[in-house]
Amino acid sequence: MLADLVLRPFDPADADAVTGLLHRAYGGLAERGLNFTAATQDAATTVRRAAAGPTWVLWDAADPVATLTLSLPPARMLQDLTAEAAAPGRAWLNQMGVDPAHQGRGLARHLRDVALAHAAAHGVTGIGVDTAESAQDLLDLYDRWGFVRRDVIRWPGKTYPSVVLVRDVR
Template sequence: MSDILREATEADVEAVTRLVHAAYAEHSDVGLNFTATDQSEAVTRYRLFAGQSWVIDRGGEVVATATVSLPPGEHIQRLSAVARTPKTAWLNQLAVHPTHRGAGLARRLLETAIGFAHDRDARALGLDTAAPALGIRALYAHWGFVERETVQWQGKTYDSVVMSRTVVDDR
């Protein structure tokens, strides 16, 4: 079965909502209230179209997604000096369905995000994730992201670590 990487469309909102609920459920189970654990379709729509979004479609099922905002959204810019740095893009809501992990889908989306940012003259790609999510932080570090600062999102039960990496044409 082949995977199709494509831009997200309005028709994907329901499937992406189900996907992010499944992908982030393990974090909810340990008390981390990521927005994605229970976001509505309206929030999914907002998040998908606040930047450039992609999905990976496997046999008609959306199994992975990511969004890049350039510039980063105003909410993260209020919290993060990294996000306010000129020519910085922001990686949002990278998610792979738990039953499809380990197949390189997240890496493929990351490479797409880096290419998108590079093609628009961004110099850095930033992101934020829950400080207690050590596995996620280790994966991003493996991909070249460096921890830069800590921020606190209103209503979250955890601090978030802001990470960034340079954008180079290593596709």
């Protein structure tokens, strides 16, 4: 499953490749009319978002196939939208994406586990995530991962309300 992949921290020199991965990973959501930032962001935005906390990339040879950022702490703008992001000891999952050709292999789950271990080692007590209210497939995934729905927010410029989900770090 993962034996052929290499996990590395994000390197800004790889921003173009990781941005392409995010575009592929979020392309199906964009086709559904959901304007997730990662679907169209430029490389500079990828670098800026990755700087919010540790970002990991799974590589298949020279190709990135999955990525996840753990924002520590969650972005101030998000904290202004929901008290869940401002809670003490909280971190946030961001720009998590898996190349469609590699979905179903447990790559997102592996990155989630890496993020949870990092969070636990750094005193984080809870992790949040938000996603489009109409993205039932993603909501189902987060439900299976032990996240609980806590709030609904609206990001400026987005075509959809976002559900805020939180889980304990254990």
